[in-house]
Amino acid sequence: MSETGLPTTDGRRLIAAARRRDLLFAGIGLAVLFVATAVLLALVLDLVLTGAPHIDLDFLTSYPSRRASRAGILPAWVGSALVMLVTAALAIPFGIAAGLYLEEYAPRNRVTDVIEINITNLAGVPSIIYGLLALGVFVYGFRLGETILVAGMVLALLVLPVIVVATREALRSIPREVREAAFALGADKWQTVSMYLLPAARPGILTGIIVALARAIGETAPLVTIGALTFIAFLPPPPITAQPPFVSFEWLGSPFTVLPIQMFNWISRPQAAFHELAAAAGVVLLVMTLAMNGLAIYIRYRARRLLG
Amino acid sequence: MTLAAPLPAEPAPPSARPDEARPAEIRAKAAVEDLSFWYGPKQVLFSISMPVAEGCVTALIGPSGCGKSTFLRCFNRMHDLYPGNRYAGRILLEPEGIDIIGPKTDPMVPRMRIGMVFQKPNPFPKSIYENVAAGLRIRGVRSRTVLDAQVEKSLRRAALWEEVKDRLHASAHTLSGGQQQRLCIARALAPEPELLLLDEPTSALDPIATAHIEELIDELSRRYTIVVVTHNMQQAARISRFTAFFHLGRLIEFGPTEEVFTRPRETMTQDYITGRFG
Numbered sequence: 062m063s064e065t066g067l068p069t070t071d072g073r074r075l076i077a078a079a080r081r082r083d084l085l086f087a088g089i090g091l092a093v094l095f096v097a098t099a100v101l102l103a104l105v106l107d108l109v110l111t112g113a114p115h116i117d118l119d120f121l122t123s124y125p126s127r128r129a130s131r132a133g134i135l136p137a138w139v140g141s142a143l144v145m146l147v148t149a150a151l152a153i154p155f156g157i158a159a160g161l162y163l164e165e166y167a168p169r170n171r172v173t174d175v176i177e178i179n180i181t182n183l184a185g186v187p188s189i190i191y192g193l194l195a196l197g198v199f200v201y202g203f204r205l206g207e208t209i210l211v212a213g214m215v216l217a218l219l220v221l222p223v224i225v226v227a228t229r230e231a232l233r234s235i236p237r238e239v240r241e242a243a244f245a246l247g248a249d250k251w252q253t254v255s256m257y258l259l260p261a262a263r264p265g266i267l268t269g270i271i272v273a274l275a276r277a278i279g280e281t282a283p284l285v286t287i288g289a290l291t292f293i294a295f296l297p298p299p300p301i302t303a304q305p306p307f308v309s310f311e312w313l314g315s316p317f318t319v320l321p322i323q324m325f326n327w328i329s330r331p332q333a334a335f336h337e338l339a340a341a342a343g344v345v346l347l348v349m350t351l352a353m354n355g356l357a358i359y360i361r362y363r364a365r366r367l368l369g
Numbered sequence: 370m371t372l373a374a375p376l377p378a379e380p381a382p383p384s385a386r387p388d389e390a391r392p393a394e395i396r397a398k399a400a401v402e403d404l405s406f407w408y409g410p411k412q413v414l415f416s417i418s419m420p421v422a423e424g425c426v427t428a429l430i431g432p433s434g435c436g437k438s439t440f441l442r443c444f445n446r447m448h449d450l451y452p453g454n455r456y457a458g459r460i461l462l463e464p465e466g467i468d469i470i471g472p473k474t475d476p477m478v479p480r481m482r483i484g485m486v487f488q489k490p491n492p493f494p495k496s497i498y499e500n501v502a503a504g505l506r507i508r509g510v511r512s513r514t515v516l517d518a519q520v521e522k523s524l525r526r527a528a529l530w531e532e533v534k535d536r537l538h539a540s541a542h543t544l545s546g547g548q549q550q551r552l553c554i555a556r557a558l559a560p561e562p563e564l565l566l567l568d569e570p571t572s573a574l575d576p577i578a579t580a581h582i583e584e585l586i587d588e589l590s591r592r593y594t595i596v597v598v599t600h601n602m603q604q605a606a607r608i609s610r611f612t613a614f615f616h617l618g619r620l621i622e623f624g625p626t627e628e629v630f631t632r633p634r635e636t637m638t639q640d641y642i643t644g645r646f647g
Contacts (some may be wrong), residue, residue, distance in 0.1 A: 162618060234492070238487055238491035239493060239494075240450065240486065241447060241450065241487065241491070242478075242485075242492075242493065242556075243493075243503075243507075244447070244450060244480065244493045244551070244603060245445055245447065245480060245484070245485040245487075245557075246480070246484075246503065246507055246556070246557075246560065247477060247480040247481040247507055247508065247560065248504055248507045249477060252507050256503075256506070256507070257493055260494070260495070261493075261494050345391040351481060
């Protein structure tokens with residue numbers, strides 16, 4: 062019975078229809094998720110099953126060899142680790158500084174707009190283009206050679222936009238009350254940024270760094286372009302020395318290879334034994350990535366604990 | 370230094386607090402002269418002039434959007450944080466007569482001397498101790514003994530010490546809303562401000578926490594000059610010595626709270642306090 066002319070009996074049917082819709086969507090979502098995860102799991106499982114039996118101390122401490130049974134990935138994982146060190150040392154401070162400037166300091170004008178658009182676009186540039194740029198500018202222009210330094214620099218350039226964007230997002234998501242509270246207490250801009258904004262933005266920035274470094278460690282194309290070696294039978298000079306000043310940066314100027322390139326090299330050989338070695342190297346690469354993520358997640362967790 | 374703009378005559382017996390000896394002459398802590406303000410092209414404050422009496426609570430009341438918060442935020446140049454805002458007129462901070470909104474005045478100058486508590490409790494995502502110590506750290510205080518002493522003193526003044534003294538290093542976010550707001554008051558008090566701005570400090574709190582804060586404001590008014598924005602007229606009547614009524618960006622009436630609430634000169638004030646609009 063309706064005096065307003067609105068239907069009165071439809072309520073229950075509408076609710077039932079809504080329930081069915083929700084159920085249907087949840088079902089589809091679950092199925093898609095399952096397919097995606099299952100494929101990924103199968104890939105990883107296959108990689109681990111093929112590769113794991115080959116991973117032992119010898120594999121990690123041997124140089125590559127023409128004989129599969131004696132080949133190892135020592136220079137590759139050391140190269141990957143050192144290149145990542147350079148990348149992180151460059152991309153993290155520059156990325157955070159650039160994001161900070163754009164979000165907190167830059168005046169709102171045409172120049173800033175152009176810079177912003179460019180940074181967003183840079184994130185979408187194919188990595189091999191960066192390799193060509195590095196080859197032209199760093200290797201030939203600055204005569205830095207095909208070295209770990211150049212590899213770190215090109216990967217840092219490649220992932221810089223990711224860190225810049227993450228830093229800006231993290232700063233932007235801080236409630237404006239925090240900013241106002243700091244300024245109202247008499248803080249200047251740098252105090253506000255360093256004492257209150259950066260600590261509050263740390264979880265978001267760390268997420269950006271994880272994504273950036275995970276991308277960098279798997280990159281192959283730009284490193285091949287700048288001339289990374291595919292076969293290498295020596296290590297870079299050690300960063301720590303017995304004589305004072307105990308640290309050395311000679312390794313920066315050393316030729317190198319990285320895990321993805323080593324994998325690519327092995328996978329293009331005809332012998333099946335090398336394919337299995339490639340899988341084993343893949344497992345090591347995965348473990349390195351996961352270890353990096355784990356460390357970042359741990360730091361982020363500790364940072365969040367105080368945020369309440 | 371006497372008033373730049375004359376304060377209206379005090380009602381004969383200062384009935385609000387007969388137990389306390391008041392100085393015979395009330396001096397101005399700040400004098401607002403012909404203040405106008407624009408958010409970009411939109412003018413939101415229209416030539417406002419009024420004094421802020423030293424050692425008293427001044428309440429700013431008025432309906433939503435009347436400009437009372439905007440007015441309050443002129444005192445510590447909060448509007449400078451966002452582009453396109455413009456001030457005209459003067460706000461003189463006594464006793465030196467520094468023009469707070471003068472183009473030659475660095476916004477840090479008033480902010481160093483004026484504390485502010487915001488509408489929503491906004492503690493920093495840090496420990497209770499660090500929140501209170503923030504203003505001192507900003508001023509370069511390093512000494513642990515000075516910090517410890519001032520943190521305790523400020524927390525005591527904000528009536529929070531007893532509740533938090535055993536967990537000073539816990540996150541400020543573990544406190545309840547009312548406690549957080551008292552923490553923000555302690556944070557504002559720690560650098561010993563000459564003037565305290567409260568922007569609807571109880572609007573996000575429940576009645577019990579509100580009562581706590583009101584008691585606290587009363588207590589603090591013995592020591593500090595306070596300007597408080599409130600949309601709660603009973604609150605204004607309870608805690609303030611002077612009241613300013615704003616409407617549509619204009620100051621309609623200013624006077625001793627008793628007079629504004631019992632014998633308003635303007636019909637608009639009368640209508641507002643009797644609940645006919647707003």
